[in-house]
Amino acid sequence: MENKKIMIDYKHRQAGHCESGATSNLFNFHGIEMSEPMAFGIGNGLYFSYIPFLKLQYAPMLSFRNLPNTVFHRSMKYLGVDATVIKNFKEPNESMAALDRNLEKGIPTGMQVGVFNLTFFPPEYRMHYNMHNIVAFGKEDNDYWVSDTVMELPQRISHEDLQRVRWAKGAFAPKGKMYWINNVKKELDIKSAVEKGIKKTVYEMIKIPFPLIGVKGIHWLAKDLKKWPKKHGNETASFYLGQIIRMSEDFGTGGAGFRYIYGAFLKEAGEKFNNPELLEASVMMGNAANRWREFTYLGARNCKNRSKPEEDYGKLSEMLHEIADMEKAVYVKLDKIKI
């Protein structure tokens, strides 16, 4: 039984964001052509939250993306696809047995994993980050074949290692979470899904009445950023700034915290439905994303020379305020658009 080889014909495509990449690849497997930005946009990947009172790797926690499994769950919901999500298992063995059963049935299965012990992952990224997603599509001897969209090629991982990363502990512990698509209807109503997706993203970015989420969160971060050098000293301030930049650059988003992917989604949707307003919004988003990139570029100079900042923190803070206003203009515009 151990030596049986299973290999599902699953096409691995590299992507910028792990979960929307996995979602778009799963759609592709079921015969629906869907690009990564499309999955990201429909599934509300875009987000911003800043949580100064929680520390992640010794620096304030912030996130440019939504909670784990949002992209998959929401895109399935909005498109009306029959999919299964098992949120958690009681026992590690049980979760691995469930994965084996799925593979035997020929279903590629997505899983949430932590990256700290992920053996094939680039070593410079191996920190405690439990919101990564990979798709298992094959089994050979004691090893599994998985598709990790950050990597160029499919990877091989042993049973023990896979179990360890699926049961990584800490904040947002995966607890063996797995998900897969059961079957897809021939005709999907992409138009209404796009509309719902945009509406939800606009809500999350400007309408939540809480100051640390969305555009308000960016303003709050800008205010705090100005105070860091006086409050914590230059070394720590540059480390905290480094955390912002690491988060906005994490896993190959092009240094703008997923804003490029969202802009690409707006453009694709605008071209698909012939909507000039969406195209305009995509240009605005692209400009905001380029501004984010300038911010990370300037900020990184402070991280290079840690005790003597080259750039003024006040200037960086103003830049963040400006970015927040630019983004807000996009969401206000999107709010009024009827597709």
Place this chain on the structure above:
Amino acid sequence: MEKEANPVYKNQAYGQFRELFYSYGADGKFEKNVGFHGESTRVTLQQAWDLFNDRIEEARQKVKAGLASPILYYMEKTLVTPLDLSMHTGIMVWRVKRHLKPKVFKRLNEKTLKRYAEVFNTTLEQLKNVD
């Protein structure tokens, strides 16, 4: 994004992977490119690893001097705080903090040690001796 791997990291194994990047050009096109990550990522990642490595080295010196238990070294090596470690092992925070003292560590029973060893992914022998 860059076409060639840039040997800027102190650790040679770093920065050897190609990732996919999105970008936005002046002509209004969103592009996808595959390449190595750019300078700002490298600078900030190196900064983070510098801090982590300093903390690990400091902890090692402390353990060797007999000022702290090996748990401190392995805790820093896995990049966690006592609070995280308490969540990972299921041992209460104040107990974890107490176990950082060498005197208390010596009296720990095998069951507790095994819990730590499992989280740190080491054997009991390795847990007791820091190289």
